[in-house]
Every structure is written in C-alpha cells, then in structure tokens.
Amino acid sequence: MIASIAFRKFKALRNTRVALAPFNLVIGPNGSGKTSLIESVMRLKTLAKLPLATGAASRQRADGPAIEFNFAPPHEGITAQLGCVSDLVCDTLRIIPEEAAGWAALRDELADLRSYTLQPEALAGAAQRADGARLSSSGHNLAAVLAHLRSAAPAAFAGMRAELFRIVPEFAGLELVEEGGQVSFALQLTEGGQVPADELSQGTLCLVAVLALAFDPDPPRVLCIEEIDRGFHPRTLREVRDALYRLSHPRSAGLDRRPTQIITTTHSPYFIDLFRDHPDEIIISKKQGRAAQFSRLSDRADLGELLGEGSLGDMWFSGILGGVPEER
Amino acid sequence: MKLALLSESPADEAALRVLVAAVLGGQPQFVAPGYRARGWPNVAQLMPAVLRHLHFNTDADALVVVADADDTVVHDARHEAPGYFHPQCRLCQLRAVHRQTVKKLPPAQGRGRVVRAIGIAVPAIEAWYLCGRDPGVTEAAWIEGRVEGRAPYTRAELKLRVYGTDRPSLPHEIACALREVGRQRSDVRRLENDFPGFALLAADLRAWTPSANKR
Numbered sequence: 001m002i003a004s005i006a007f008r009k010f011k012a013l014r015n016t017r018v019a020l021a022p023f024n025l026v027i028g029p030n031g032s033g034k035t036s037l038i039e040s041v042m043r044l045k046t047l048a049k050l051p052l053a054t055g056a057a058s059r060q061r062a063d064g065p066a067i068e069f070n071f072a073p074p075h076e077g078i079t080a081q082l083g084c085v086s087d088l089v090c091d092t093l094r095i096i097p098e099e100a101a102g103w104a105a106l107r108d109e110l111a112d113l114r115s116y117t118l119q120p121e122a123l124a125g126a127a128q129r130a131d132g133a134r135l136s137s138s139g140h141n142l143a144a145v146l147a148h149l150r151s152a153a154p155a156a157f158a159g160m161r162a163e164l165f166r167i168v169p170e171f172a173g174l175e176l177v178e179e180g181g182q183v184s185f186a187l188q189l190t191e192g193g194q195v196p197a198d199e200l201s202q203g204t205l206c207l208v209a210v211l212a213l214a215f216d217p218d219p220p221r222v223l224c225i226e227e228i229d230r231g232f233h234p235r236t237l238r239e240v241r242d243a244l245y246r247l248s249h250p251r252s253a254g255l256d257r258r259p260t261q262i263i264t265t266t267h268s269p270y271f272i273d274l275f276r277d278h279p280d281e282i283i284i285s286k287k288q289g290r291a292a293q294f295s296r297l298s299d300r301a302d303l304g305e306l307l308g309e310g311s312l313g314d315m316w317f318s319g320i321l322g323g324v325p326e327e328r
Numbered sequence: 329m330k331l332a333l334l335s336e337s338p339a340d341e342a343a344l345r346v347l348v349a350a351v352l353g354g355q356p357q358f359v360a361p362g363y364r365a366r367g368w369p370n371v372a373q374l375m376p377a378v379l380r381h382l383h384f385n386t387d388a389d390a391l392v393v394v395a396d397a398d399d400t401v402v403h404d405a406r407h408e409a410p411g412y413f414h415p416q417c418r419l420c421q422l423r424a425v426h427r428q429t430v431k432k433l434p435p436a437q438g439r440g441r442v443v444r445a446i447g448i449a450v451p452a453i454e455a456w457y458l459c460g461r462d463p464g465v466t467e468a469a470w471i472e473g474r475v476e477g478r479a480p481y482t483r484a485e486l487k488l489r490v491y492g493t494d495r496p497s498l499p500h501e502i503a504c505a506l507r508e509v510g511r512q513r514s515d516v517r518r519l520e521n522d523f524p525g526f527a528l529l530a531a532d533l534r535a536w537t538p539s540a541n542k543r
Contacts, residue, residue, distance in 0.1 A: 166499065235364065238337075242497040252495040273366050277484060277494065308399055311366045 001109065001221050001261045002041065003072045009065040009087050011036045012287065018294035021281055023248040024263045026294075027272060027316060028285025029325040033292040034265040037285075038115055038224040040067050040090075041263065043082060047093035048110040053083060054098055065090070075106045115224040118209050120202035120231060126184040135216075139209045143185045143197065146212060147176050153217045160215035167239045168204060171195075203231035207240070214243035219260045223247060229268035237271045269313025276312055279303060284316075284323040297321065329536065332359040332382050332442075334375065334393045336367055338498060340453055343505040344394055347456075348445075350513040351530045359388050371395045372421055376429040382442045383433050390443045390536060393422055394529065397450040398483070402471055403525060419448045419528065443536055447529025451479075454486035456526055457508035459519045462489065466522040 002020050007013035012033045026034045044067075065084035070076070078100045083092035095103055115137055122140035131141045132148030150157040161174050173188030186196040187204070197205065213223065225244075232240055246253040247260040266272065275282050280298035297303065297312075306315060315321050331348065335341045341362040349355050363378050365371040375393060382388045395418055403419035406412065414420045423446060430441040449456050450467045458465040464480065473480035488494055491504050512519050520527035 238498055245495045246497070249493075249495050252493040253497060270366070276367065277487070310369055313366070314370075 001072055003070045003076065005037065005040060005070075006068040007033075007036075007040070008067070009063075010040065010067055010084060010090070011087060012290060012292040013037070013294075014291040016293045018283055019296070020261065020263065022259055022261055023244065023278070023281045024261075024283055025272070025275060025281055026263065026265045026283045026285060027267070028292065028323040029287055031292075032285035032287040032323070033294070034285055035226065037294075038226065038263060038265070040082070041113055041222060041224055042115045043067075043090050044069055044080060044093070045110050045113040047082060047090070048080075048107045050093070052098070052103075053092035053094045071106065075102050075109075078102055078106055109221045112220045113222040113224075114220040115226075116209075116213075117226040118206050118230065120205045123205040123209050124198040124200065126182045129178055129181055129183045132183075135209065135212060139205075142205075142209050142212065143176065143183045146174070146185055146208075147178065147183045149212065149215070150176065156215045156217045160211045163215070163239075163243075164208060164211055167207065167236065171204075201231070203233060203236065206231045207236070210240055210243050214246045219247050219257075221258075222261045222263065225262070225264045227266065228264040229266045229271045234268070234270035237268065238274055241271070241274045269311070269317050271313075272316055273311045273313040276307060279307070279312065282312070284321055286322040287326065289326075295322075329390065330357045330359065330386075330388045332363060332378070332386070332388045332391045334363040334365060334371065334378055334391060336365055336371065336395065336453075337501075338362075338364075339501040339505045340394065342502050343453065343457070343509045344392060346506065346509040346513050347516065347519075347526075347529075348392055348533060350509075350516050351533045359386060365395075368395055368398065368418065372418075372425055375422065375425045379426065379429045379442055380433065383430070384436050387437050388442060389439065390445060391426075392445045392447075392529070392533075394447040394449060394453065395422065396452040396483075397448050397525065399451065399474075402450050402467065403448060403528065419446060419525065422446045422448075443532075445529050445532035445536070447532075448525040450523065450525050452483045452486055453505075454483070454490045456519060456523055457490045457505060458486065459522050460512060461508070465489075467524055468522075 004017060004019045006017040008015055012031060013036055026037060028034055065087045067082040067090060069080040071078055079096040081094045081096065082090040083094060084090040116139065117137060119138040122138040123142045125140055127141040127144035129144055129147055132144030135142060135145045165171055170190055171187040172190040175186045175188055175194060177184050184197060186194045187200060188194045228240060229237060244262050244264065248262045250257050250259055280296060282297040284295050284297055285292050286295065316323060333341050333344055335344055345358060365374050371393065379391060382391060397418055400418055401414055401416040403417045407414050407417055407420055413424060426444045433441065450470050455465050469480050484494060490508065491501060516530065520530055
C-alpha cells in the first residue's frame with residue numbers, strides 16, 4: 001500500500017526516508033520517531049478526507065517541514081505531500097500530479113488505515129453494542145467488536161475463539177453479555193467458572209484484541225500498532241507475530257484475501273528475535289542528538305555474519321545494530 | 329526415566345519428544361514445560377543453568393539438547409577422538425558445557441549427575457524432517473556443498489519445503505514437524521544414516537541405562 005515515506009524537519013525525523021514492506025517492525029530508543037512514523041500515516045488518512053491543497057499556494061517552502069508518501073502499485077504514479085505549518089503540525093495535503101486519475105481510488109483506500117495503542121483498561125470495559133464494526137484505537141469497544149464478529153462473521157469468530165483457547169488453554173469459552181444496549185465479555189475457565197473482562201490479565205485482554213483484528217474478515221489496508229509486545233509473556237510473542245502475519249501475508253495462513261500492511265513497534269528483544277528469518281522486516285530508528293534516521297536491518301552488509309553470532313534481540317540490546325539510547 | 333528437553337521452539341520440542349521416544353523404544357516421562365532457548369548461542373549459555381536446576385531441584389535423570397548447526401563446522405569422526413575439542417563445532421561445545429557443569433556438582437536427588445543426549449541438526453532441524461522424503465537433503469550433501477563453496481540448499485529453502493510457506497504459524501509448524509517425524513518414528517535408521525548429528529543423539533540416548541547416573 002504505502003511504498004515509502006520521506007520526512008523533512010518533522011519532529012525528530014529531520015531528514016530521513018523509509019521504504020515500507022508488507023510487514024514493518026520499527027525498533028529504536030524512546031523519542032526516535034517510531035510514533036511519529038505512525039502519526040504521519042494517520043495524518044495522511046485525516047487529510048485525505050479533506051479537499052486537497054492546490055495551486056502555487058499549496059507548495060511548501062523548499063526547506064520547510066514536509067512529509068512525502070509514495071505508494072505501491074496500482075498507485076505508484078501518485079505522490080502525496082503533507083504540508084506542515086511547523087515541525088509538529090501538518091495541515092495540508094497535496095498530490096502530485098494534481099489531477100491524478102487514480103486519486104479517488106487511493107483516497108478510498110487511505111480511509112481504511114487504522115492505528116492502535118491498545119489500553120488494557122479500555123479493552124476490559126463494556127461497550128455500546130451498536131459500536132462494534134471497527135475496533136477503536138484504544139480498543140475500548142472490544143466487547144462490541146466481538147459481538148459484531150459473532151453475528152456478522154460466525155466462522156471468523158469461531159476461528160478467533162479456537163485460536164485464543166489454543167494459546168491460553170486455561171480458557172474454553174467466550175461469553176458475551178448484552179444488557180440495555182451495552183455488551184461486555186468474559187472468558188470461561190476450562191475448569192469451570194468464568195473471569196469477567198475487567199478481571200483478565202492485561203496480556204490476555206491484548207491477545208483477545210489482536211486476535212479480533214487478525215480474524216476480522218474485512219481487515220484495513222494499513223494497520224499500525226504501538227508497542228505490540230505490551231503485556232505478553234515472551235513465549236506468547238510468537239503467537240502475536242503469527243496473528244499479524246495472518247494479516248500481512250494471508251496466503252501463508254491459507255487465506256485468499258488482500259494483505260494488510262502492518263507497521264508496528266516494540267522494545268522487546270524477544271519479539272525482535274522472531275524476525276531472524278525475515279530481517280528485512282525490521283526498521284531501526286537511530287537517534288543522534290535530537291535527529292533520528294531510519295534504516296533497514298537487511299541493509300547491513302555484515303548481517304549474515306551477525307546472525308551467526310547471536311540472537312537479533314541480544315544484538316540490538318548490545319548496540320551493535322544501533323537504535324539504542326544515547327549515553328553521556 | 330525422566331527427561332528434560334532444551335530446544336529452540338515448541339515445534340522442535342514436539343518433534344523431539346517423538347524422536348526420543350522412537351529411539352528409546354518407549355514413552356519416557358518428560359519434565360514440563362520444556363526449556364526453551366532463543367537460538368544459538370543462547371542454547372549454550374542456558375545449558376549450565378538448566379543442568380544445575382535439574383540437578384538440584386528436580387528428579388530428572390537426563391537432559392536432551394538439540395540445536396541447529398547453521399553454517400558452523402559439522403561434527404565428524406575426528407572430533408570423537410579422546411580429548412579432542414573443536415571450538416567451532418556446536419556439538420563439541422555443548423558436550424564441553426555439560427562436562428564442565430556437571431563435574432562441579434555434588435550428588436543430589438539420589439543421583440550422581442544429570443546425563444545428557446546432544447544432537448546437532450545440520451544445518452537445521454527441518455533437514456531431519458525431510459529425511460526419506462527428499463534424498464538430496466543429507467548431512468553429507470550439506471558438507472559436500474560447503475566444500476565446493478556452494479550450499480545445496482538454504483535454511484529458508486528447507487523451511488519452505490517442510491512448511492510450504494516461509495511464514496508458518498506455530499500450529500502449522502508443529503503439525504508439519506509431527507507429520508514428518510511420525511513418518512520416521514517406526515524406524516529411525518535412515519535418519520541416523522543420513523544425519524550423523526542425529527545418530528550421535530541416538531547413541532547418547534541408547535547409552536543411558538537405569539544405573540548410568542547413579543552415584
């Protein structure tokens with residue numbers, strides 16, 4: 001979907017470009033532009049809904065803040081430029097060429113970008129039953145999304161439940177309770193009894209949310225998730241990665257559907273370890289002073305030798321790969 | 329006999345349980361959950377702690393360890409000479425780790441030491457899975473290819489042949505691993521012949537006797 005993003009003077013991203021793959025795991029220290037990358041994608045979505053900036057007035061100062069998007073086929077001929085009034089705020093969208101024939105179709109696809117920062121407290125709450133078509137960015141309507149999935153796509157709901165109970169075998173049932181237009185959920189214990197959502201562990205709640213996204217029969221074009229490892233035991237991270245691969249590489253899961261481009265971030269060396277076979281999926285954000293640069297792990301010439309010496313996570317932590325906090 | 333497994337993934341562990349049982353000719357009791365390493369060199373780094381834990385805190389008799397060789401030196405007959413140690417051979421390294429660790433431990437739990445069975449999959453455990461299905465995949469073919477400066481296959485190709493995708497889900501990976509070792513469980517002689525790194529594991533397992541680790 002999105003082939004690349006170039007940043008100029010936007011927050012910590014002073015002058016850098018990142019090429020995006022179907023799956024992108026962004027790693028780096030705090031304040032190195034990981035969230036800014038996701039914010040830029042969501043800003044593109046917002047501005048694409050508004051009238052485009054046109055004419056000479058829309059052109060940015062040559063050296064001013066800007067973000068430029070290029071797209072994968074069939075939209076490779078269109079460039080989208082976000083114009084920024086400061087290095088924090090972008091408020092106009094211009095496309096090049098201005099009369100691009102494919103813009104209407106691309107704009108429709110850009111409306112289908114989603115970003116998540118899953119909040120366990122929000123995930124556990126009751127939700128309006130009618131609010132279940134799409135998981136909200138914090139996941140506050142998870143119960144409604146589960147209810148919607150159950151009624152609108154029972155096979156997908158059954159698949160999601162089966163996967164959840166396989167990963168967390170102490171549970172054997174998912175109960176949805178509807179009352180007064182609100183819905184809440186609970187998990188039934190294999191040994192009897194049930195645990196209401198607000199008593200579930202944070203990791204279990206996040207797992208339910210990730211699986212709800214992974215089994216959505218109509219997933220978004222681009223899915224951004226901050227801190228994907230949040231709350232998960234390191235041994236469960238493989239299942240989380242697999243759930244995301246189900247979206248980004250549906251054929252690998254035996255699904256005949258359009259892939260969802262994934263952009264996610266982590267600070268977990270254990271999650272990074274899982275990309276030994278696909279180092280091309282790791283983007284490292286390196287920060288020097290206040291400026292950050294993106295690079296692909298697979299761009300390293302000595303990657304083959306490095307992979308023979310140790311785990312990716314350990315190497316990242318050591319600083320060999322870059323993307324670690326500066327020390328004085 | 330009670331065994332512990334140290335492996336690199338749940339799929340490896342599931343397959344190794346079958347292969348170990350096939351070699352021993354019966355279903356041993358396994359310590360659960362299995363111990364997990366995050367690839368090399370984490371296997372070697374963890375092994376002393378796992379051995380100490382097993383020795384003092386459990387009634388396990390033995391530890392089974394299997395790691396991938398990747399592109400490292402492959403263990404051969406010369407490495408079996410008394411006192412020989414090849415620093416780039418993972419089997420030599422793991423045997424040394426076991427030797428160095430257990431020799432310092434006093435008797436505990438009614439036994440002298442936790443014995444070991446160590447195997448190295450060349451270049452990866454997926455090659456074992458393909459044994460008997462793909463005659464071009466053998467330890468000898470790998471060594472010969474490396475001598476000629478051209479590996480006959482890559483780890484990624486082996487995974488693709490076993491799983492049909494380069495991004496298998498864990499259940500799919502386990503199902504494929506169990507399917508392949510299930511094909512071999514009734515007779516592991518071909519696996520021992522084509523993969524000396526497995527034959528050494530089998531030899532270690534067969535060397536165990538009820539009195540092997542008694543004081």
